[in-house]
Amino acid sequence: MTLTKRRTGLVAASLLLVGCATPPPSNPDNLCDIFEENRDWYHAAADARDRWGAPIQVPMAMMYQESSFRHDALPPRDYLLGFIPWGRVSSAYGYSQAKTPTWEDYKRETGNSWASRDSFEDAIDFMGWFIWKTHKINGVSKWDAYGQYLNYHEGWGGYRRKTYLQKPWLVKTSRIVKSRASTYGAQLRSCEEDLQHGWLWRLFFG
Template identity: 75%
Template sequence: MTFKLKALITGCLVASVVGCASAPPKQPEDLCEIFYEKRDWYDAAADMRDRWGVPIQIPMAIMYQESSFKHDAVPPRDYLLWIIPWGRVSSAYGYSQAKTPTWDDYERETGNGWASRDSFEDAIDFMGWFIDKSHRVNGVSKWDAYGQYLNYHEGWGGYKRQTYRSKAWLMRTAERVKQRAGTYGAQLRRCEDDLKRGWLSRWLFG
């Protein structure tokens, strides 16, 4: 293989990878606009709902809070002596801010061993799995954005021990997630029939 051909192939691969990186939606406050901009996100979210019985607005509100829809979001750095960077405060990464051990559990329990935390489709499915498990383990309704966010942040054991009760800031954040989920749910009800239309119908009828 010639050097020029290798360079061409490498360039195509790099362009492909860059093209796969999805920028955050331009109007994150409006769930309809998010899905109009990113139609594949709606398809992935609908698949998640069908698989796990989780309302779309719940994981989307949590994702907004956790990563602002950034595919490569990471927690802030920890510092040694307040000066020297010393790793991250946790292993959370990607759209869902899933920690490595929990992501490993998801892969093992679902058989989705090729899942990636910087893939929206995999991240929303992970969140559906987590919310479904919170319902089974702790009895929290899949429609309860407040309780689900506390599970998401504290883990199933932490929620059961009510560790969140000593964290007023966390309960305030959970309330914001609840409010956003309500807003997202109302928005989705207005536009979901339109989002369900296939590309051919949209092309023919606008």
């Protein structure tokens, strides 16, 4: 194979991967609609719940706040002297906006060495792991979306030092996450039984 053909193949493969990327859900305010649109997301979220004990609505509300369910979400740009683009304000990336060091910790501790931050399945499992560790380290209930989000944003040490008290905007945002988790939880209770059915059941009875 010539170099030109090899490059053409790589470009085609890259375009195919971009074309296959899952777009953000059309109605992110309704968890039933999100999972109806992306059935694989429900099963991935349920697997994370079963593995880490984190109720589905908590990481999903946190993910909505972090990335609006965009697989390639990036933090804002940083600027040198206020106007020269100078990289990003952090290494956060993907659905969960996980920072590189924490993501590496997750991969090492779980053995999920091939995990990718732009994979929903890996991102939701990462968030379940983080919620589990927050409960283990700081005693915050896995159901407490408010406290969990503060830990997610400030880190376990920052939460213990109560750095969030100096950030009124973060406290306000955490309350929004808590409210959304409550709404998501009520929505999920109304549709989870249907989401648990396989495609064959839906074909005949859906």
